Amino acid sequence: MFLTLEWWREAFHTFGWKFSQNFLEASRxxxxxxxxxxxxxxTIGAVLVGLAIGFLVAVIRTTHDKTGRLKFLNFLARIxxxxxxxxxxxxxxxxxxxVIFASVNxxxxxxxxxxxxxxxxxxxxxxxxxxLMAVDKGQYEAGASLGLNYYxxxxxxxxxxxxxTILPALGNxxxxxxxxxxxxxxxxxxxxxxxxxIIRSQTYDAFMPLLAVAAIYLICVCGLSWCVTRMxxxxxxxx
Amino acid sequence: xxxxxxxxxxxxxxxxxxxxxxxxxxxxxxIFPGQVVCVVGPSGSGKSTFIRCLNLMDEPxxxxxxxxxxxxxxxxxxxNRVRQHIGxxxxxxxxxPHLTVRKNITLAPTLLKLKTxxxxxxxxxxxxxxxGLREKADAFPGQLAGGQKQRIAIVRALAxxxxxxxxxxxxxxxxxxxVGEVLQVMKGLAKAGMTMAVVTHEMGFAxxxxxxxxxxxxxxxxxxxxxxxxxxxxxxxxxxxxxSKVL
Numbered sequence: 001m002f003l004t005l006e007w008w009r010e011a012f013h014t015f016g017w018k019f020s021q022n023f024l025e026a027s028r029x030x031x032x033x034x035x036x037x038x039x040x041x042x043t044i045g046a047v048l049v050g051l052a053i054g055f056l057v058a059v060i061r062t063t064h065d066k067t068g069r070l071k072f073l074n075f076l077a078r079i080x081x082x083x084x085x086x087x088x089x090x091x092x093x094x095x096x097x098x099v100i101f102a103s104v105n106x107x108x109x110x111x112x113x114x115x116x117x118x119x120x121x122x123x124x125x126x127x128x129x130x131x132l133m134a135v136d137k138g139q140y141e142a143g144a145s146l147g148l149n150y151y152x153x154x155x156x157x158x159x160x161x162x163x164x165t166i167l168p169a170l171g172n173x174x175x176x177x178x179x180x181x182x183x184x185x186x187x188x189x190x191x192x193x194x195x196x197x198i199i200r201s202q203t204y205d206a207f208m209p210l211l212a213v214a215a216i217y218l219i220c221v222c223g224l225s226w227c228v229t230r231m232x233x234x235x236x237x238x239x
Numbered sequence: 240x241x242x243x244x245x246x247x248x249x250x251x252x253x254x255x256x257x258x259x260x261x262x263x264x265x266x267x268x269x270i271f272p273g274q275v276v277c278v279v280g281p282s283g284s285g286k287s288t289f290i291r292c293l294n295l296m297d298e299p300x301x302x303x304x305x306x307x308x309x310x311x312x313x314x315x316x317x318x319n320r321v322r323q324h325i326g327x328x329x330x331x332x333x334x335x336p337h338l339t340v341r342k343n344i345t346l347a348p349t350l351l352k353l354k355t356x357x358x359x360x361x362x363x364x365x366x367x368x369x370x371g372l373r374e375k376a377d378a379f380p381g382q383l384a385g386g387q388k389q390r391i392a393i394v395r396a397l398a399x400x401x402x403x404x405x406x407x408x409x410x411x412x413x414x415x416x417x418v419g420e421v422l423q424v425m426k427g428l429a430k431a432g433m434t435m436a437v438v439t440h441e442m443g444f445a446x447x448x449x450x451x452x453x454x455x456x457x458x459x460x461x462x463x464x465x466x467x468x469x470x471x472x473x474x475x476x477x478x479x480x481x482x483s484k485v486l
Contacts, residue, residue: 136333138329138331138333139333139335141327141333142329142334142335144296145296145325145329145396146322146326146347146395146396146399147323147324147347147351148350149319152350156346156350157346160337161336161337
């Protein structure tokens with residue numbers, strides 16, 4: 001039956017009608033557009049928070065492993081990593097929204113950024129730490145032998161080299177984070193996923209809005225992957 | 240060199256105890272300005288540990304290290320300041336792969352505010368000229384051969400105007416045909432009066448360039464003599480055995 005012209009005409013007509021019902025009618029596309037903006041805001045905010053936390057924790061852990069200093073901070077960092085990586089992201093999001101910020105009136109966007117940022121920070125920390133530890137021991141020694149202190153060796157010699165090895169992993173973490181924000185509907189944020197879901201509840205059509213949502217995520221992820229690969233190649237060139 | 244000059248580096252009963260191995264067993268030695276001291280011995284004899292303890296790259300567990308009038312393994316000493324005066328050349332070069340040759344050489348002097356970038360660049364060019372690598376200034380370490388890397392590493396250490404240079408098996412990681420060019424540079428330094436302590440397997444270099452040759456075994460300083468004496472009339476049975484194997 002797929003081969004008849006009649007069937008194709010019918011299918012095309014239905015698609016057009018459904019498309020207009022789901023996205024054009026009552027300007028429902030705005031739900032996706034605004035949701036997308038919210039998703040991007042959460043992701044960018046959380047990535048920045050995550051990088052800051054991750055870098056701090058990684059430096060504490062690496063300094064402790066390399067020099068034996070910062071014992072107490074290292075202890076705190078390890079508890080942080082265990083708790084954050086040992087509980088589901090969604091539970092953390094709910095706890096931060098309904099418990100920690102329960103009695104305070106804060107912007108939900110900020111709550112989401114903090115929750116996803118803290119979560120991402122734990123994973124980013126281990127990525128950065130692995131990168132710092134992967135730099136050859138001889139590089140620390142070369143820095144030290146020239147009279148550079150630990151901080152100078154770190155910032156001028158170790159971190160720039162670690163950056164190359166951690167960049168792909170950081171890119172992946174960004175991609176994971178982008179997708180992970182799709183649970184922010186649970187604290188009543190209207191992100192991209194929620195936008196699609198609202199359309200579904202209004203039109204009783206699940207196929208079109210949800211596939212549209214999936215397609216938008218996929219395009220973003222592919223774009224990010226492409227950027228990361230390009231950056232990797234550019235950094236490789238100076239070797 | 241006169242013997243009443245003060246030593247630049249002095250090890251007093253230097254000991255390094257690893258959990259299961261005694262790597263350095265009460266080694267005492269003094270290095271005077273202008274001397275070239277070569278340390279030889281079988282692998283695992285503690286010779287690398289000895290040289291690495293002299294700038295606290297390895298922390299000794301006992302004894303003292305003195306740089307001129309200062310005990311440097313004492314509490315409260317700013318070891319980074321001391322290391323500015325003690326250069327080190329490593330077996331695996333340890334050049335900074337993300338920086339050009341020129342940046343490798345000028346990073347520490349400029350970062351430590353010992354020189355302006357212009358002064359450091361001028362020094363780098365002069366030193367590169369001296370080791371025959373002037374045209375490599377803008378190359379990255381990954382583009383260089385082993386012997387070239389080690390010559391750059393020597394230049395990097397020299398750019399700090401060190402008062403003594405430590406070499407930890409500088410030619411051991413090199414292909415045989417590149418050993419000569421690095422030893423040539425080191426000979427030049429020795430001739431110019433640089434104080435050097437060299438852990439090496441190059442007996443020819445030790446015989447020709449060193450003022451003193453040390454033989455270490457099982458973490459102990461077994462024998463120490465000028466090269467003619469050291470190679471011509473070895474005293475201890477361990478050294479005789481060692482020399483019969485390597486010569």
